[in-house]
Amino acid sequence: MSENKKYTVTNLLNNDDFISWVNSKNNNSFWIELKGNLSDKEKVAFTKAESIIKKIRSLNVEDTNISSTFVQEQYIKLLEASSISQNKEQVKPKIFKLNRYLKYAAAIALLISLSTAIYNSYISNLNNNSFSEHLLVSDFNQEDILLQVSDNEYYKITEATDNKWLTFKGEFVSINSGNISFVASDDIKNESVRQYKLFVPAGKKFHLTLIDGTEVELNSNSILSFNNSTISKQRNVSLKGEAFFDVAHNKERSFIVQSSDMIVEALGTEFNISDYSENEFSSTTLVNGSIRVSNLQGENKIIKPGEQAKLFYNQDKIIVQNVDVQKVVAWTSGRMIFRNETLEDLIPRMNRWFDVEFVILDKNLKDYQFTGTLKKENDLTHYLQILKYTRGVSYKIENKQVKLFINDIQ
Amino acid sequence: MGDVINFNEEINTTNEELWIKFLEGDMKAFHSIYNSHYKMLYNFGLKFLKPAKVEDCIHDTFLNILNYKTTISEVKNVKAYLFKSFRNQAFKLINSNKLDFNLVEGNIPSRDDDYDNEKSIIVLKQLIEKLSPREREIIYLKYFQGFNNIEISELLGIKYQTVRNILSGAIKKMRVLGDDFMHVLFIYVES
Incomplete structure (x- = not known):
């Protein structure tokens, strides 16, 4: 010793x-x-x-210089990965595959190469970041994807919006042309919860990741209102239009979607809500898990996977029926599926899909039935050509109107 | 450069407290652990991995910690725990149980065109190259990262006495560095 x-x-x-x-x-x-x-x-x-x-x-092996910005980016990447993996654990084998995780992965890849100017050194310096630094201020309009941040504050999300990110009150916000995601940072301030609204116009769709990891795919002509509270008793959003929800599991805080006439309560599950005012009914279709659907009169029903709860306007009853789930949620992967549907029934969907107004000039056409799949990457004329050569339906495009008629009428 | 270790000593006492806070759900504590260890792990990783792999490896290390938070208990030394986890992650990544630890990565910057200094660095390089990868790693952990022998033994998963033995072997080989510079150079030329 x-x-x-x-x-x-x-x-x-x-x-x-x-x-x-x-x-x-x-x-x-x-x-x-x-x-x-x-x-x-x-x-x-x-x-x-x-x-x-x-x-x-003197070997100086500590010399590798990594900036705090780099570390910060890596940290965000970590938080995002962690919210994905927590989310993934809840996802049971699916009937269908969405491409959203891929897209999400791409968004993360982009995050790595972010510009350094945004981050000075530390999160505390970043709280002053505002949406206006990265997004174009806009008036409310019907053409753009819009993020409403407060009463009169709208921001445009365009093709050029890629790779933008910022923090606000402890929320990391990553914005791309096709998606926006919110991630909680460690110093999230819950006292003043900001209410956001996302507007998706006709002909477009948009992906949103909420702060709890819930994934929302918003279909055309839809509005989602949400906040990023992490402590409120329930996770509340409200919807107009159509959206697919993949809710992050959290037993303590149920996820509640309020549409014009329905309230859907979920814990962790995947479902589709369609509430377009031009339809005769609103509907909620469950893919996975379990949800409770209530109407404004207080009637409620538990829905099983593969079932759809339908509520016709001006009728108080919730109707539950089995549906082809794949068809209902096809839009989330950029497809629209018809199964023996009449042209008349299809028109509202096609109007939203193509952002045009179809007009049937010939009454006989209304009962034409269609079966098939429409892909988002194909444009309107592609589809109209198919109609023409397979069904003999002619068309004329005038501004935003598409007039359909049978050949010999003209 | 010299401040690194001193800095660690100052916060070492709080790292373990931060860890407990993190296990209780405090993400701010986690963030601060992340920030204060990222660079250390990064530089450590560079000794045996390519930069892109180091990044992945750190990412996976912390991701595991976040994902398996509920099964992780208190740790005696957060820094040693992180280094150990990182090493395990690296083994998975390179699919081998040996690390080719390299203390001298590429060029050593010489200061002020100091001729003597440049020469002594060449000597130093030669000496280091004669060390085994394991000796290099222990030298690094001890003299660059400030771990004590107990921590090193836990970190590497080897016995305390083994650490001592490897270290004294390495010190023996490095001892000439303490001699007068010209003398060192003489030995170098001779051998």
Whole structure:
């Protein structure tokens, strides 16, 4: 034991306090004083040990310079990955596959190459970031995807909106032309919860990731109102139009969607709500999990996967029936599926899909039945050509109106 | 550069407290652990991994911590725990149980065109190259990261006495550095 107390080169090179004294530039008086009291032999050992450590350290292996911005970006990447993996754990094998995780992955990949100007050094410096720095301020209009941040504050999300991000009150917001996602940072402030509204015009769809990890695909002509509270008793959103929800599991805080005439309550599940005013009914279709659907009169029903709850306007009863789920949610992957449907029934959907107004000039056409799949990547004329050559339906496009008629009429 | 270790010593006491706070759900504590260890892990990783892999490896290390938070208990030394987890993650990534630890990565910057200094660096490089990967790693953990022998033994999963033995072997080889510079150079030329 006493051997270890001797100030030999080896002992000193093993002494953590000594190492830390050499490495830091602090004037720890203990070692300085000690050096003065050592015997000549020990003093030589002391100087040697000191010099060895300094020389090893001169390798300068700490030299790699990573900026705090880089670390910050990596941290956001981590939070996003963590909210995805927590979300994924809840997702049971699916009937169909959506491409949203891929898209999401791409969004994360983009995040890595973010511009450094946004982050100065630390989150606390970032709270002043505002949407106006990154998005175009807009008036309310029917053509753009809009994010409403407060009463009279609208921001346009366009093709050029890629790779934009900011923090606001502890929310990391990542915005791309096709999606927006909110991620909680560590210093989220819950006292003042901001209410957001997202407007998706006809002919477009948009993906949203809420702060709890819930994924929402918003269909054309739809409005979703939401907030990013992480402490409220329930997670409340309200919807006009159509959306597909993949709700992040959280037993403590149920997820509630309020539409014009329905209230859907879920814990962690996937469902589709369609509430377009031009339809005769609104509907909620469950893909996975379990939900409770209520009407405004307080009647409620538990829906099983594969079932659809329908509520016709001006009727108080909730009707539950089995439906083709794949068809209902096809729009989320950019497809529209028809199964023996009459043209008349299809028209409202097609109007939203193509952002045009179909007009049937020939009464006989209304009962034409269609079966098939429409893909988002194909444009309107592609579809009209198919109609023409397979069913003999002619068309004329005038501004935003598409007039359909049978050949010999003209 | 020299401040790194001193800085650690100052916050070492609070790191473990932060860890407990994190396990209780405090993400701010987690963030601060993340921030204060990222650069260290990054530089450590660069000694045996390519930069892109280091990034992935740190990402996975912290992701595991977040995902398996409920099964992680208190740790004695957060920094050692992180280094250990990171190492395990690296083994998975390179699909091997050996790390080719390299202390001298590429060029060592020479300061002020100092001729003598440049020479002594060449000598140092030669000495380091004679060390085994394991010796290099322990030298790094001890003299650059400020871990003590107990922590190193836990981190590497080897016995305390083994750490001591490897370290004294390495010190023996490095001892010439303590001698006068010209003397070192002489030995170098001779060998």
